Amino acid sequence: MITVIIGPSGCGKTSFLKCLNRMVELYEDAKITGKIFINNEDILHSNDDVANIRKKMGLLAQRPYPLPMNIYNNVAYGLKISGRKNKAMLYKRVEHYLRIVGLWEEVKDRLKEPASRLSIGQQQRLCLARGLAVDPNIILADEPTSALDPLSSQIIEQKFIELKKNYTIIIVTHNLQQAKRIADYVLVMNQGEISEEGTASELFKTGLIQRMEKIFT
């Protein structure tokens, strides 16, 4: 299922997302209270290692930030970190995930090239593949297409629709049209609070776009 969070800039969408994977702990002046349940587990007060909790959630940022290594290792990184060393197996996994994001045919002959040589759109798909490679249940995406050209954006959206069968996907966006295209469920945030929520078909039928345009202006 794809849940889309929309709202004007500065309303707290990104901060909310960063609470889910506990990235918010990196900011010294941030304080979190309350509880966040994922599969009936309170992840803020879990005994589990924070690295393990984060691994269950793939992260896609506004702009792609490929790791400073080659294309192959960008995908293999998470696997290697978690101790998988078998080369043949690693190669298979890398190929598998690069195929899922539709990048394999484009990069299979240049896996040893630095990831920074790819186009921005390709880099964003690479970042998606690297997130998927550690086998998360959830994908968190923070305006994943805002830095991309229309064609690359379309590819990413298409990938999300394909992936929603197997993953819980949460996307932050302020692009209403995009929300309408891909959302199953919508959360509207305004000034740090959820002001409206419901299934996409319902909300868009009752004039969500007009209401949002009012908030945006």
Place this chain on the structure above:
Amino acid sequence: MLLCTIFIILLLTGITAGLLIKSWHIIEKIPLSELLFSDDWRPLSGKFGFLPFIISSVWVTMVALLLAIPACLLTAIYLTQYAHRRLLRIMRPVIDILAGIPSVVYGLWGVLVIVPLVSHFLVPLFGGTQNTGYCIFSGAIVLAVMIIPFIINILIEIFKAIPEELTEASLSLGATHWETIKYVILRKAWPGIISAFGLGLSRAFGETMAVLMVVGNVIKIPTGIFQPGYPLPALIANNYGEMLSIDIYDSALMFAALLLFIIVLIFNMLSRLIIIKLEVT
């Protein structure tokens, strides 16, 4: 503005040309191979072998760099990755003050603290016979302490320039903080780290006063770090002005300056070359 730029370029070529012209006298008279690879230094008999000075300079600089590398890297990583932001704010001016202390003060500190320390503790500890403590290692310690704040400042800037999103990306893949530093941050910062130490190296190589005060100034090729040495800058500073009446001696000192200049230039260019290469790949 253009004029200022031209002036800077002229200054560089001017210095190079000046040094070349002044040292031409000795280059003409004595073959380059003898100047560079002979250890026979008897100016009054016309013997000018620069090898002891070159080797001393290399020794002091390299040992200083070896001491500085772990200290600088660990401090910069701690301050930018682990420490509270307030600590970084406090440390910045402290580091700046350290970087601004005149080198003669560092030299005095070396004479009063480091030399006795080396003489009484370090030399016996490593099984040497006790000596005065004026040696390569003392010079290297003083030099390391001098370049550490300078290098740390550059490293902090480099680590701070790495986007937070990159750290977050690595953490979200299940890496620990340390793994992120090791595999992502250090790798991303690598060209910058090389250049920081390259600049530190050039600076250390040319540093004169503090080293000259503790290094012993004995003209002999040092065979160990607890032996005295006589680096190139010290040679110039100690002798310039005294021997001007002897034409060729004057020219020899100019040649020492030229050597210093060229070696520092090579260090600089090498570190730049490494940066360019690393940035491409």
